[in-house]
Amino acid sequence: MRIVLGVGGGIAAYKVASLLRLFTEAGHDVTVIPTEAATRFVGVATWEALSGHPVSSSVFDAVHTVNHVRLGHEADLIVVAPATADLLARAATGQANDLLTNTLLMASGPVLMAPAMHTEMWRHPATQANVETLRSRGVTVLEPASGRLTGADSGPGRLPEPEAIFEAALALAGAASVPGARPVPSSQPAPSTGPSASAARPLAGLTVTISAGGTREPLDPVRFLGNRSSGKQGVALAVAARDAGARVRLLAAHMEVPAPDGVELVSVETALELRKAALHAAADSDVVIMAAAVADFRPADVSGTKIKKRDDVADPVIALVRNPDILQELVEVRDAASRDQLIVGFAAETGDADGDVLEYAEAKLRRKACDLLVVNQVGKDMVFGEDTNSVIILSRSGTEPQEASGSKSDVAAAVLDRISAELSRVVPPA
Ligand code: CTP
Numbered sequence: 001m002r003i004v005l006g007v008g009g010g011i012a013a014y015k016v017a018s019l020l021r022l023f024t025e026a027g028h029d030v031t032v033i034p035t036e037a038a039t040r041f042v043g044v045a046t047w048e049a050l051s052g053h054p055v056s057s058s059v060f061d062a063v064h065t066v067n068h069v070r071l072g073h074e075a076d077l078i079v080v081a082p083a084t085a086d087l088l089a090r091a092a093t094g095q096a097n098d099l100l101t102n103t104l105l106m107a108s109g110p111v112l113m114a115p116a117m118h119t120e121m122w123r124h125p126a127t128q129a130n131v132e133t134l135r136s137r138g139v140t141v142l143e144p145a146s147g148r149l150t151g152a153d154s155g156p157g158r159l160p161e162p163e164a165i166f167e168a169a170l171a172l173a174g175a176a177s178v179p180g181a182r183p184v185p186s187s188q189p190a191p192s193t194g195p196s197a198s199a200a201r202p203l204a205g206l207t208v209t210i211s212a213g214g215t216r217e218p219l220d221p222v223r224f225l226g227n228r229s230s231g232k233q234g235v236a237l238a239v240a241a242r243d244a245g246a247r248v249r250l251l252a253a254h255m256e257v258p259a260p261d262g263v264e265l266v267s268v269e270t271a272l273e274l275r276k277a278a279l280h281a282a283a284d285s286d287v288v289i290m291a292a293a294v295a296d297f298r299p300a301d302v303s304g305t306k307i308k309k310r311d312d313v314a315d316p317v318i319a320l321v322r323n324p325d326i327l328q329e330l331v332e333v334r335d336a337a338s339r340d341q342l343i344v345g346f347a348a349e350t351g352d353a354d355g356d357v358l359e360y361a362e363a364k365l366r367r368k369a370c371d372l373l374v375v376n377q378v379g380k381d382m383v384f385g386e387d388t389n390s391v392i393i394l395s396r397s398g399t400e401p402q403e404a405s406g407s408k409s410d411v412a413a414a415v416l417d418r419i420s421a422e423l424s425r426v427v428p429p430a
Contacts, residue, residue, distance in 0.1 A: 001028045001029070001076045001077060001173060002028075002029050002031075002074055002075050002076050002077075003023055003028050003029065003030045003031070003075060003076065003077045003078070003079060003169075004030075004031050004032075004033060004071055004072065004075040004077075004078045004079070004103055005019070005020055005023065005030050005031070005032045005033070005051075005078075005079050005080075005081070006032075006033050006034075006035075006078060006079070006080035006081075006087075006100040006103065006104070007032060007033070007034040007035065007038040007042070007047070007080075007081065007082070008035055008037070008038055008080065008081070008082045008083055008084040008086070008087040008116075009034075009035050009036070009037020009038045009040065009041065009084055009086070009087075010038075010041070010082040010084045010116050010117065010159075011041060011150050012081070012082040012116040012158070012159035013034070013038045013041040013042045013082060014041060014042055015081075015082075015159055015161075015162055016042070016081050016082070016159075016162070017042060017046060017047075017050060018162040019079075019081060019162035019165055019166060020032065020047070020050050020051060021050060022162055022163065022166040023166065023169075024050070024051065024052075026166075026170075030051050030053070031051065031053050031055075031071055031075075032047040032048075032050075032051045032053070032055050033055070033056070033057065033071065033099050033100045033103055034047060034055065034057055034100075035057055035087065035098055035100055036057045036058075036098065037084075037086075038057070039057060044056075056099060057098055057099055057100070058098065058099055059098065059099050059102055061099075067099060068096075068099055068102035068103065068106070069102075069106055071099075071103045071106070072102070072103035072104065072105065072106025072107045072108070073106050073108055075103070075107065075108075075109055076109045076173060077109050077110055077111075077112070077169060077172065077173040078103065078104065078107050078109065078110070078111045078112070079111075079112050079113075079114070079165065079169045080100070080104075080111070080112070080113040080114065081113075081114035081116070081159060081165055082114060082115065082116030082117075082159045083113035083114055083115045083116070083141070084115075084116070084117055085115075085117045085121045085122075085124070085126075085127050085130075087100070087101075087113075088113065088115060088127060088130045088131060088134065088141075089126070089127070089130050091104050091113070091130075091134060091139070092129075092130035092131075092133040092134050093130075109173070110138075110140065110172045110173055111138075111139045111140065112139075112140045112141075112142065112165075112168060112169050112172050113134065113139060113140070113141045113142065114142045114144075114159055114160055114165045114168075115131070115141065115142065115144045115157075115159075116144055116157060116158060116159035117144070117157050118149055118150075118151075118153065118157050119149065119153065119155035119156050119157045121157070122144055122156055122157045123156075135266060135277075136276075136280060140168070140172050140264050142160055142164075142165065142168055142265065143156070143160075143259075143265055143267055144156050144157050144158055144159065144160065145158040145159065145160045145161070145164075146158065164261060167261045167262050168261070168262065168263075168264070171242070171247065171248070171262040171263065171264065172247075172264060174247055201244055201245030202244050202245070202416075202420040203241055203244040203245045203246035203287075203416070203419075203420065204244075204245030204246070205245070206245075206246045206247070206286040206287060206423075207246065207247045207248075207249070207284060207285045207286050207287075208241040208246040208247070208248050208249070208285065208286065208287040208288075208289065209248075209249045209251065209278065209281040209282060209285040209287070209288045209289070210234055210237050210238050210241065210248065210249070210250055210251065210288075210289045210291060211234065211250075211251040211252075211253070211274060211278060211289070211290050211291055211292035211294075211326075212229075212231040212233070212234020212235055212237070212238065212250060212251070212252055212253065212255060212291050212292055213229055213230070213231035213234060213252050213253035213254045213255035213292055213293070214226055214227040214228065214229030214230075214231070214253055214254050214292065214293040214295075215227075215253045215254070215268070215269065215270055215271045215273075215274055215292065215293070215294050215295045216253070216254050216269050216270065216295075217270055217271065217295045217297070217298035217299060217323075218269075218270070218299070218302050219299050219302065219303065219307065219318065220302065220303040220304075220305065220306050220307045221303075221304070221305065221306060222306055223306075223307070225295060225297075225298070225299065225318075226254065226295075227293045227295065228293075229253075229254075229255075229292070229293035230255065230256040230257060231252065231253070231254070231255025231256060231257055232256070232257055232386075232387065232408050233291055233346075233389060233408045233411065233412070234250070234252075234255075234289075234291035234292060235250070235255065235257050235258075235259065235260060236407075236408040236409045236411070236412035237289055237291055237412045237415060237416070238250045238259070238260055238263050239260045239409070239412070240409065240412040240413055240415075240416045241287075241289075241416060242260065242262050242263055244416055244420075246287075247264070248262070248263040248264065249263065249264045249266060249281050249285070250263045250264065250265050250266070251266050251268055251274060251277045251278055251281060251292070252265060252266065252267050252268065253268050253269065253274055253292050253293075253294075254269070266281070270295075270298065271294045271295050271298060271323040271324070271326070272298075272323065272324075274292060274294060274326060275323075275324055275326045275329070278290070278326050278330060279326075279329070279330070279333065282330050282333065282334070282341070285341060286340070286341060286342065286423070287341070287342045287343075287344070287419055287423070288330055288341065288342075288343050288344065289344040289346075289415075289419075290326060290327045290330070290343075290344065290345050290346060290370075291346050291374075293348065294323065294326060295323055296322065296323055297320035297321065297322055297323060298320065298321060298323055299318055299319070299320060299321075300319040300320060300321045301319065325368070327343070327345045327368050327370055328367075328368050328369070330343055330370075331343055331368065331369045331370055342371050342372070342419060342422055342423055343370045343371055343372075344370060344371065344372040344373070344374065344415070344419065345364075345365075345368050345370040345372070345373045345374070346373070346374045346375075346376070347360075347361050347364050347365075347373055347374070347375045347376070348376060348378040349361055349364075349375060349376075349377060349378065350377065350378055351377070357375065357377045357392075358375070358392065358401070361373060361375040361392065361394055362394065365394050365396060369396070370396070371395065371396050371397070371422060372393060372394065372395050372396070372415075372418060372419065372422065373393070373394045373395075374391050374392075374393050374394075374411075374415055375391060375392045375393075375394060376389060376390065376391045376392075377390070387407060387408060388405070388406060388407055388408065389405065389406075389407075389408050389411045390403070390404075390405035390411075391403070391404050391405070391411055391414075391415075392404075393414070393415060393418050395418070395422065397422065402414070402418065
């Protein structure tokens with residue numbers, strides 16, 4: 001695979017030498033394009049020696065080879081690390097003032113950016129808006145790691161470890177991260193090298209989008225309305241789908257567990273943010289699994305300042321407005337576009353005097369019109385935050401409801417088995 005490795009001007013540039021080694025030792029052909037500022041941290045000679053290619057930051061070197069057009073055009077994958085605040089801003093605004101930004105504008109393959117900067121810079125609304133813009137255009141922007149930064153400060157902003165960037169990059173390119181393997185050139189996952197490749201990787205070549213965790217709906221800058229979802233079931237599904245060979249996008253609302261390696265992570269906070277990310281990701285997904293606990297309502301008004309208790313006015317009453325039903329909307333968009341896509345919903349039901357869990361779930365399956373509905377019974381100490389789960393999988397295709405229980409990984413495996421079975425029914429084999 002031909003990789004362009006863009007290096008931004010941050011102290012973390014030194015870690016990128018290890019990332020370059022990981023790529024070259026896995027058999028990839030890497031051209032390094034540092035920014036001018038990056039060469040103040042790690043010199044051109046280091047990049048040339050490690051990559052075996054000439055290295056330049058400028059569009060005016062080796063002009064006869066038309067590098068500013070050719071490199072981006074020919075690359076199967078572009079990885080930018082560290083992506084500084086400045087580089088994110090230049091990429092988001094489409095600037096072309098050095099060789100790296102020209103190359104990004106010419107990119108015809110996937111692009112992954114691994115940010116690194118001080119926490120304040122990362123959290124600044126300008127940077128967050130740039131990240132949002134890039135993600136909305138299909139660029140994978142990793143979340144920075146948390147920990148010690150350059151000075152005495154610590155927090156989110158560290159460059160993720162080279163191994164994590166390497167895994168995420170290969171997952172993005174759909175290549176097998178088997179050391180020494182020459183990954184396939186397309187965006188499809190490489191076939192497993194194991195003995196029963198197709199049985200072990202039933203989702204190879206497919207893109208699976210999974211939402212996980214619980215949305216948080218802000219009331220004021222310090223308070224929100226949330227729910228008890230831990231994200232464990234969604235993460236177990238992401239791991240199972242990744243191990244089944246799929247390219248996995250994890251749309252993560254608030255989660256108590258870390259996102260797994262080897263998936264493309266999109267972090268969201270509110271139901272409206274999740275809706276936007278889900279509709280965007282669904283556009284090229286074969287399977288969408290809505291495992292997130294989405295708030296049905298959000299506060300009608302969000303105070304820009306902290307709501308204070310006051311003796312001279314009445315205590316506040318929170319008015320709520322309805323959030324859009326993302327699952328239902330995904331089904332509508334899919335049907336309007338006549339897309340071959342399997343959509344899976346989750347239902348948390350308690351049952352009550354008017355109906356039991358299954359009755360409510362069957363009504364929900366009819367109402368939301370998704371292909372599969374994974375139903376769990378929620379109650380005190382059940383499901384939320386626990387490591388085990390017990391579900392019934394209902395299908396619109398009319399197959400018998402199927403029970404699955406055990407660890408959340410066991411339940412994820414059962415759900416993915418069912419998805420594979422449904423896909424082999426609806427999607428003709430390639
Ligand atoms: N969901 C969604 N958008 C919402 C609410 C829920 O996409 N605004 C999705 C969830 O991710 C889940 C499914 O819909 O896959 C069921 O969610 P649940 O909260 O159980 O259903 P509700 O539609 O809220 O039904 P009810 O309030 O009647 O239980």
